Amino acid sequence: LLLGGPAAPGLGDPGPLEDVVIDRYYIPKICLREVQMGDFIRYHYNGTFKDGKKFDSSYDRGATVAGVVGVGRLITGMDRGLQGMCVNERRHLIVPPHLGYGSIGVAGLIPPDATLYFDVVMLDIWNKNDKLQITTLSKPERCNRTVENSDFVRYHYNGTLLDGTPFDSSYSKDSTYDTYVGTGWLIKGMDQGLLGMCAGEKRSIIIPPFLAYGEKGYGTVIPPQASLVFSVLLVDFHNPKDGVFLEHLEVPESCKRRAVTGDFVRYHYNGTLMDGTLFDSSYSRNHTYNTYIGKGYIIPGMDQGLQGVCVGERRRVVVPPHLAYGENGAGDKIPGSAVLIFDVHIIDFHNPADPVEIETVYRPEGCNVTTRDRDFVRYHYNCSLLDGTKLFSSHDYEKPQEVTLGTNKVIEGLNSGLLNMCAGERRVLIIPPHLGHGESGARGVPGSAVLRFEVELISMEEGVPEGYLFIWHGDPPASLYEQMDLNKDGEIPADEFSTFIKTQVAEGKGRLMPSSDPEKVIADMFRNQDRNQDGKITSEELKLKSDEDQEKIHEEL
Secondary structure, three states: OEOOOOOOOOOOOOOOOOOOEEEEEEOOOOOOOEOOOOOEEEEEEEEEOOOOOEEEEHHHHOOOEEEEOOOOOOOHHHHHHHOOOEOOOEEEEEEOHHHOOOOOOEOOOEOOOOOEEEEEEEEEEEOOOOOOEEEEEEOOOOOOOOOOOOOEEEEEEEEEEOOOOEEEEOHHHOOOEEEEOOOOOOOHHHHHHOOOOOOOOEEEEEEOHHHOOOOOOEOOOEOOOOOEEEEEEEEEEEOOOOOOEEEEEEOOOOOOOOOOOOOEEEEEEEEEEOOOOEEEEOHHHOOOEEEEOOOOOOOHHHHHHOOOOOOOOEEEEEEOHHHOOOOOOEOOOEOOOOOEEEEEEEEEEEOOOOOOEEEEEEOOOOOOOOOOOOOEEEEEEEEEEOOOOEEEEHHHOOOOEEEEOOOOOOOHHHHHHOOOOOOOOEEEEEEOHHHOOOOOOEOOEOOOOOEEEEEEEEEEEOOOOOOOOEEEOOOOOOOHHHHHOOOOOOOEEHHHHHHHHHHHHHOOOEEEOOOOOHHHHHHHHHHHHOOOOOOEEOOOOOOOHHHHHHHHHHHHO
16 A cells, blocks of 8 residues: 555645555554454545545445445455554545546446545444453452352443444443343343453453444444443442352450340441442441341341351451342432442340359359348449440549449349359459340440449448348347436437447447448438437337338238
8 A cells, every 4th residue: 555645635636546545644542453354344434536526425424334344345445545544543545546436437426537535534443253352440459259140230331432432321320230141131242241340340341243233233322333342340249149248357266155136236337339338337426236136127138147246256248139228229328239248346245135144253262151132242343345345443443332232222233243242252244234224324334235344342241131220130128218218318319329329239239231331320220210300219209120110011901
């Protein structure tokens, strides 16, 4: 071929031509392929005579020309002039008569011995031996699974012709294209081009016409015999037969118990789509998600995915859409048919039937006396959540915690855990929320939280029955009032009462209700006996607790 000087109507007269004159007046910077003999091509052209008069134009017909190069279907000059062209290349061709329509011409259109001038732009090149061209543009570092036939895929794409003309885009619809692979719902080239992709992968897929829309094209946007170029981003995929996929990211070495159906679980999570888009997070609300598992309160995939978790475990739960929100999705954050990924951190769990779990860390030898209800105890404790979060500690104060057991002064689980302990004994207590602070929690304690107490019993004092402030070790004196009236003046003021009670305790004849403030207990006793609150007790006012209880029984009778 002669790569000649200027062509088209302004070329001048080069004299009789022996071959086609070619002016490559625009050559693209990137030329992945050149026209060769036997290639199928699509191109636009304007055809004129030397004087500029137009005799034919594909533009005027509104359709590109498609054909095969080098097999005699084109005039010889065009066959030669089109060879070596790149897609989007533009050429001026001068075709001498003997390589055009010769001495005969075309009746009414091209006179005999006419030199023809063509302005050509190449739009598409392909060959019947072509295969799919796949270029991976980017790929995630982690790819545990790739697309297979019968998978359901969600992907974004930009579709162009080989010359770059766009014909369709999922981005313009603000929605992924969702379909099955390998079941005939897609053109063959896309069915093949999506195989082996990872979620998050980007590919360029060039599809020859015979794997696309072939001779018919598609509507007005894809001409016949058009190669198609798809830039694809695979958002996610799954198979209708998929179950929940679990990835154990971190499992504590000590896992004494695993969650089962009916357990109440508190956990933090980040929820993302397969492309990493965050759709929800408990961390953003600074509050765990709390629910029963296996009872249908959460999506089926999470009901399954939380089975068998340990306290403190970190687990990734991949949930296919048929076990999540299905084809409809949820709100504006979760699209239809979306695969969901939950990164979960288990804070704690319990069962409503759980008792207090007691582990004895240390018990002194020769432990014969243990705590009972109504005993007064002093103990140290550290309280935390099961994830190790520190809540409270008696060591932050000057002295141990003090309480009379069975008086509803501490949570039920702690009261139970302090029973049957020896002085010096150390225990770890795991207290479920129904024996702790319940669903509402307390200041500094989250609702439905399982609590861990490390307790050490410092000392204990034997208690008195409920309702009593003082009890006799034997029978009380027969003439109690006379003995209590120390100065024998017929009335008992507070100081006289206090002296008498202290004497009885000192002599081992009775004992006060254990308390850190015995004076207050004695003052309460005096106040109870001073019925008219005149500051002294008369013989009519003084009554034993047992006598008072008997009177109440008679009144009820």
